Amino acid sequence: DPNITALHADFGEGMRFPCGLGHMEEIRNAIRVFNESHRRHRDPNTQHNPVFAMQRNGDPKQSYAFGHSFQWNEYFLASSFTHVHLQSRGALHLFGVTASNTFLRSALDKYGIKAHVFKHGDYKTAPNMFTEDKYSKPHLEAVKSMTASLNNTMFSCIEKARDLNFDSVMRKSM
Numbered sequence: 525d526p527n528i529t530a531l532h533a534d535f536g537e538g539m540r541f542p543c544g545l546g547h548m549e550e551i552r553n554a555i556r557v558f559n560e561s562h563r564r565h566r567d568p569n570t571q572h573n574p575v576f577a578m579q580r581n582g583d584p585k586q587s588y589a590f591g592h593s594f595q596w597n598e599y600f601l602a603s604s605f606t607h608v609h610l611q612s613r614g615a616l617h618l619f620g621v622t623a624s625n626t627f628l629r630s631a632l633d634k635y636g637i638k639a640h641v642f643k644h645g646d647y648k649t650a651p652n653m654f655t656e657d658k659y660s661k662p663h664l665e666a667v668k669s670m671t672a673s674l675n676n677t678m679f680s681c682i683e684k685a686r687d688l689n690f691d692s693v694m695r696k697s698m
Contacts, residue, residue, distance in 0.1 A: 528585070529585060529586070530585060530586045530587065530588065531555065531558055531585070531586075531587040531588070531605070532587075532588045532589075532590070533587075533588070533589050533590070533601075533602070533605065534590055534591075535589060535590065535591035535592070535593075535594055535598045535599075535601075535602055536590075536591040536592030536593040536594060536598065536611070536614060537592060545597070545600075545621075545674060545678075548597065548600060548601050549681075551601060551604075552600070552601060552603075552604040552681065552685075553604075555587055555604040555605060556604055556685075558585055558587060559584065559585055559586075559587055559604075559605075559606055560584070560585075561585050584606075586606050586607065587604075587605040587606045587607070588605060588606070588607045588609065589601075589602035589605035589607065589608045589609065590609045590611075591608070591609070591610050591611065591614060592611050592614050593610070593611070593614045593615040593616070593617065594610065594614070594615075594616050594617065594618075595617050596617060596618055596619055596620055596621065596678070599616065599618060599682070600678050600681065600682060603681065603682045603685040603686050604681075604685050608686075620671070620675045620678075621671045621674040621675050621678065622671065623667050623670065623671050625652070625653065625659070625663075625667070626653060627652070627653060627656055627657055627658060628653055628654055629654065629655060629656055629657045630657055632654065639651075639654035639655060641654060641655060643655075646660075646662040647662050647663075647665075647666050649662070649663040649666060
């Protein structure tokens with residue numbers, strides 16, 4: 525719509541409408557398409573690459589992200605905006621993706637409850653909640669692999685969108 529000239533988003537009071545990382549990535553892609561909407565896109569719903577967009581008359585549309593503070597997932601979304609503003613006393617919490625699991629085995633044992641589950645394969649870890657007291661080696665490996673993959677994806681998206689270059693020390697510290 526040529527009448528819409530800018531986009532504004534407010535961050536930092538917690539995600540009012542929490543959503544998963546998949547939805548956030550779709551929203552990021554839509555914001556990138558909006559930022560480039562002065563161009564004619566062949567197919568804006570797939571991977572957006574400005575090289576394949578043909579110039580149309582008009583100025584680039586601006587998008588503004590304002591934050592009282594940014595959590596990791598909020599900054600992931602905000603990084604797709606053309607302008608990111610953080611309140612002067614705001615905080616930037618870039619700790620990365622984490623995962624936690626609850627293990628109920630001790631509580632079940634305390635009350636004499638036995639969990640009968642059927643598990644096929646080492647990496648099928650859903651029943652571990654009832655059958656283990658802590659992470660098994662395959663379970664921990666799967667969780668670490670998943671969080672590392674999500675962190676790497678988010679790092680790459682932020683680096684590309686903000687034109688940053690995180691060195692290996694920065695990546696490990698986050």
